[in-house]
Amino acid sequence: MAIGEFGGAPPLAAEGSPALTTPMYWMYEMAHASLNPARAVSDATKILFQNPLNPWSHTQFGKQLAAACELFERTTRRYGKPEWGISETEVAGIRVPIEIRSVWEKPFCRLLYFDRKFTRPVRSPQPRVLIVAPMSGHYATLLRGTVEAFLPTHEVYITDWSDARMVPLSEGRFDLDDYIDYVIEMLHVLGGNMHVIAVCQPAVPVVAAVSLMEARRDPFVPVSMTLMGGPIDTRRNPTAVNKLAEERGIEWFRSHVITKVPFPHPGVMRDVYPGFLQLNGFISMNLDRHVDAHKALFRNLVKGDGDLVDKHRDFYDEYLAVMDLTAEYYLQTVETVFIKHALPKGQMTHRGTPVDPSKITRVALMTVEGEKDDISGLGQTEATHDLCSSIPAHRRVHYVQPGVGHYGVFNGSRFRSEIVPRINDFMLSAANPKSMLALAAE
Incomplete structure (x- = not known):
């Protein structure tokens, strides 16, 4: 898993056109919203094929289908701010x-x-x-x-x-x-x-x-x-x-990675460096590692290796949760x-x-x-x-x-x-x- 990208340096931002900078965030929100029905169907299918009362859930086909549904849902969702989860020491x-x-x-x-x-x-x-x-x-x-x-x-x-x-x-x-x-x-x-x-x-x-x-x-x-x-x-x-x-200079960053927060977020119309663009930069730095990690998740879901699955979920629940910067x-x-x-x-x-x-x-x-x-x-x-x-x-x-x-x-x-x-x-x-x-x- 690529964990070296965490930190304070400016990430490798995705290439883009200055003309597309302003509506970039709005287009991202529309794309995310358009996948909501597919995510709902995928989640329902996963629950159906993980139900022990469903005979298909014990077959290789059923396990692979449930694993594919979880993989789709996890790679298309928006991850919220994680909880601290510290209750004692x-x-x-x-x-x-x-x-x-x-x-x-x-x-x-x-x-x-x-x-x-x-x-x-x-x-x-x-x-x-x-x-x-x-x-x-x-x-x-x-x-x-x-x-x-x-x-x-x-x-x-x-x-x-x-x-x-x-x-x-x-x-x-x-x-x-x-x-x-x-x-x-x-x-x-x-x-x-x-x-x-x-x-x-x-x-x-x-x-x-x-x-x-x-x-x-x-x-x-x-x-x-x-x-x-x-x-x-x-x-x-x-x-x-x-x-x-x-190499790029400040004007490149200003024209390529700054956009406005869309409705319905409370910060609507605020100029930001969006978290999703930063995440794209993080992932692109070690794309092969992330692809391999998700392939391993699919295999472990099919095998039922709960420890490795939980480890993947814990890491990526944190890694994929990003925030916008002013x-x-x-x-x-x-x-x-x-x-x-x-x-x-x-x-x-x-x-x-x-x-x-x-x-x-x-x-x-x-x-x-x-x-x-x-x-x-x-x-x-x-x-x-x-x-x-x-x-x-x-x-x-x-x-x-x-x-x-x-x-x-x-x-x-x-x-x-x-x-x-x-x-x-x-x-x-x-x-x-x-x-x-x-x-x-x-």
Whole structure:
């Protein structure tokens, strides 16, 4: 299964004509609606041929027909926002229930808190961490595994970005500057003593937000920031998606991939980079893998291999659930990060104010990269250390995880067993400068 495409780089957008850009979304909606009757018939047929009372359901023909019907339905449906599915965690060997609730909200984002309901007080307060999820096409639930890995040892908050097609036009614009404002405001709401983790795309706005806060001597600056597989300087070891952005230029993206949200979505007439187009780009990057995965699904459905079928469903229910991005945010990000390389060149500004990472002095820095990352190439995140030159050397850590790609930087078995313990140690040391100095000396 192609999981390397998750992340913050601009996907390989489908070729198109500027003349078709405006009605593109409307045509997609019409095509989707036209398949509703066929999906209904397919679903009914699948139920009929999976019914144990139907003698045909026990034949090879019946099993193949039911499998084909499920395959058709799954490849033509629209996947909604996945549920978090996190109801409990284990803290110090004790199962603790979880309540997920919003503690801050604006039109384009909610701040979710995974409230662990302890039956008795914890002996010592655990680190508080804000996970800034990518706003790059997939929902924040993509980081379900990341959240689960930190819950046993941290108080966890995460950004839950909104689908632009669900935000009415009356709520106004949302661009990269607004994203940075949101991060700063969330840190203020959380009241200090926070650690920040930026996964993929948010690395740039998080560095910008912390730089601006440090320049103002903001008392709510985080204790540490951990950047994971982020495109800080895409001139280093550029990947295919990095090269695409530079070759095409911002006007190509503006004329080929921006369209308006159609009725009846709440965000009707908002200019967006649509999720379905982004998904097309994701799939085209590894088309053979996706085709093979669905062939395997058909075979496993016929065989009745429930475990492999459930594994496929779980992955693709998440992978195929995509959200729209506001046009202004998408275009500003592509231009600032992938075309102009504004942050590493010292040219990035936020509402006219220069963004200077060298102003960061009180925040410990950790960068994490995957050895086989084909989205944010090796060295792109590490570049942060050159920019944050005022952070003492003993308060900076860089780690490369062997044998993993982009997705493995923030999820999977190696993430849980090798990356998370290192981040935990880094956060604990960052909160105790003397401890971090001793760690660096070792």
